[in-house]
Amino acid sequence: xxxxxxxxxxxxxxxxxxxxxxxxxxxxxxxxxxxxxxxxxxxxxxxxxxxxxxxxxxxxxxxxxxxxxxxxxxxxxxxxxxxxxxxxxxxxxxxxxxxxxxxxxxxxxxxxxxxxxxxxxxxxxxxxxxxxxxxxxxxxxxxxxxxxxx
Amino acid sequence: xxxxxxxxxxxxxxxxxxxxxxxxxxxxxxxxxxxxxxxxxxxxxxxxxxxxxxxxxxxxxxxxxxxxxxxxxxxxxxxxxxxxxxxxxxxxxxxxxxxxxxxxxxxxxxxxxxxxxxxxxxxxxxxxxxxxxxxxxxxxxxxxxxxxxxxxxxxxxxxxxxxxxxxxxxxxxxxxxxxxxxxxxxxxxxxxxxxxxxxxxxxxxxxxxxxxxxxxxxxxxxxxxxxxxxxxxxxxxxxxxxxxxxxxxxxxxxxxxxxxxxxxxxxxxxxxxxxxxxxxxxxxxxxxxxxxxxxxxxxxxxxxxxxxxxxxxxxxxxxxxxxxxxxxxxxxxxxxxxxxxxxxxxxxxxxxxxxxxxxxxxxxx
Numbered sequence: 035x036x037x038x039x040x041x042x043x044x045x046x047x048x049x050x051x052x053x054x055x056x057x058x059x060x061x062x063x064x065x066x067x068x069x070x071x072x073x074x075x076x077x078x079x080x081x082x083x084x085x086x087x088x089x090x091x092x093x094x095x096x097x098x099x100x101x102x103x104x105x106x107x108x109x110x111x112x113x114x115x116x117x118x119x120x121x122x123x124x125x126x127x128x129x130x131x132x133x134x135x136x137x138x139x140x141x142x143x144x145x146x147x148x149x150x151x152x153x154x155x156x157x158x159x160x161x162x163x164x165x166x167x168x169x170x171x172x173x174x175x176x177x178x179x180x181x182x183x184x
Numbered sequence: 185x186x187x188x189x190x191x192x193x194x195x196x197x198x199x200x201x202x203x204x205x206x207x208x209x210x211x212x213x214x215x216x217x218x219x220x221x222x223x224x225x226x227x228x229x230x231x232x233x234x235x236x237x238x239x240x241x242x243x244x245x246x247x248x249x250x251x252x253x254x255x256x257x258x259x260x261x262x263x264x265x266x267x268x269x270x271x272x273x274x275x276x277x278x279x280x281x282x283x284x285x286x287x288x289x290x291x292x293x294x295x296x297x298x299x300x301x302x303x304x305x306x307x308x309x310x311x312x313x314x315x316x317x318x319x320x321x322x323x324x325x326x327x328x329x330x331x332x333x334x335x336x337x338x339x340x341x342x343x344x345x346x347x348x349x350x351x352x353x354x355x356x357x358x359x360x361x362x363x364x365x366x367x368x369x370x371x372x373x374x375x376x377x378x379x380x381x382x383x384x385x386x387x388x389x390x391x392x393x394x395x396x397x398x399x400x401x402x403x404x405x406x407x408x409x410x411x412x413x414x415x416x417x418x419x420x421x422x423x424x425x426x427x428x429x430x431x432x433x434x435x436x437x438x439x440x441x442x443x444x445x446x447x448x449x450x451x452x453x454x455x456x457x458x459x460x461x462x463x464x465x466x467x468x469x470x471x472x473x474x475x476x477x478x479x480x481x482x483x484x485x486x487x488x489x490x491x492x493x494x495x496x497x498x499x500x501x502x503x504x505x506x507x508x509x510x511x512x513x514x515x516x517x518x519x520x521x522x523x524x525x526x527x528x529x530x531x532x533x534x535x536x537x538x539x540x541x542x543x544x545x546x547x548x549x
Binding site for chain 1: 201203204205207227228277278279280281305306535536537538539540
């Protein structure tokens with residue numbers, strides 16, 4: 035079953051990349067599957083619509099639940115990171131206040147690898163943020179604020 | 185989903201977090217001054233300075249005070265077997281602020297096995313202590329004075345034979361192996377064997393001090409003295425210049441930059457710089473001479489004045505500003521609030537983080 039949902043999520047990602055104008059080969063490289071599989075996906079064959087429905091429901095969960103589900107479905111964190119980044123529908127703005135002490139707990143918490151430590155302060159790349167707010171929960175000084183961009 | 189793999193070792197003073205990077209915080213009670221800077225700056229309030237002041241009161245109430253200060257000092261660690269600080273490992277986030285602000289590296293945070301003192305982004309006090317080997321005469325005064333036993337002076341002495349003014353030679357044709365010289369020699373440098381057929385006389389040049397007792401006492405005038413000063417005699421002895429050489433080593437882990445080494449050094453070889461500058465004063469009205477400050481001071485900067493005689497009671501302690509590192513451990517330990525320490529200058533490398541700069545400013549008066 036997780037394998038089918040993984041395929042469904044890959045399908046959704048492939049459609050999104052296709053809509054963004056990527057070639058089949060580029061999509062295959064990005065998702066780590068071969069080009070013919072991508073072509074089958076995009077032609078609507080080799081995949082049950084049920085899997086796609088379940089996958090779509092997962093992408094529509096709260097950002098944190100989506101991330102947790104994706105991590106459960108894919109073995110490689112690298113892969114779940116890619117899928118979440120491609121499939122998420124919303125963008126977020128991360129601000130880190132000067133009260134940051136540079137402890138690095140947020141760096142550990144972030145599955146999207148969006149946060150880096152520099153000069154004793156955390157710096158976040160909002161483009162990578164999936165909005166799960168795990169970092170906010172971890173931060174001992176409440177220095178992180180994540181807002182959804184409308 | 186649980187990503188924080190925090191491990192705490194048995195004694196609770198070594199915390200490791202393995203994730204994106206491996207962070208480890210360790211505490212060394214042997215090095216700790218008990219100053220409490222870590223307690224006051226910890227952003228998550230995970231550190232507690234153990235109440236040394238309470239210990240002092242306990243001693244006062246138990247009459248230990250009246251049994252003599254030496255005994256108090258001796259029993260200090262036995263009676264109160266506590267570390268100077270406690271760390272609540274569940275609260276600690278391993279940010280390293282305690283390590284960055286600790287003036288003596290008693291708390292050390294390592295990130296991927298690199299201590300933060302070697303990472304540029306973190307603040308470092310511009311404190312140091314060093315001994316210039318070119319100036320050092322290896323007199324060991326600093327080794328004796330160092331309150332933390334951080335200094336080791338290894339002295340290499342010149343050969344005694346190079347220092348004496350001459351050498352003794354025995355003319356074995358005249359020597360009768362009577363052994364008079366052996367018995368009289370104050371340096372025990374002569375061995376005579378008078379067994380028939382095996383007669384011999386040996387002079388140990390390493391031991392001989394050229395006192396000429398042997399020459400004066402020899403009944404057969406078999407001993408010849410060869411003087412170096414007047415190039416007398418057959419030998420060209422060419423005495424080497426006698427210079428003391430050696431090594432001076434300061435253990436950076438133990439050194440607290442108190443400056444005793446520089447204070448006692450007769451040749452300006454020892455140099456130091458303290459992490460903090462400021463002042464220390466003991467209010468003689470309030471001081472009850474309990475000795476808590478003397479016990480806690482890592483720098484021997486607080487002391488009882490020299491006793492005016494047996495049985496005399498100590499009235500107060502005196503502070504020596506020159507050797508005080510302004511750590512404030514004494515002010516915290518004093519049960520009567522008699523000690524005022526002011527930290528007016530902190531010299532550290534520049535850092536960019538606002539929070540860290542605030543923390544550094546906060547420990548200044």
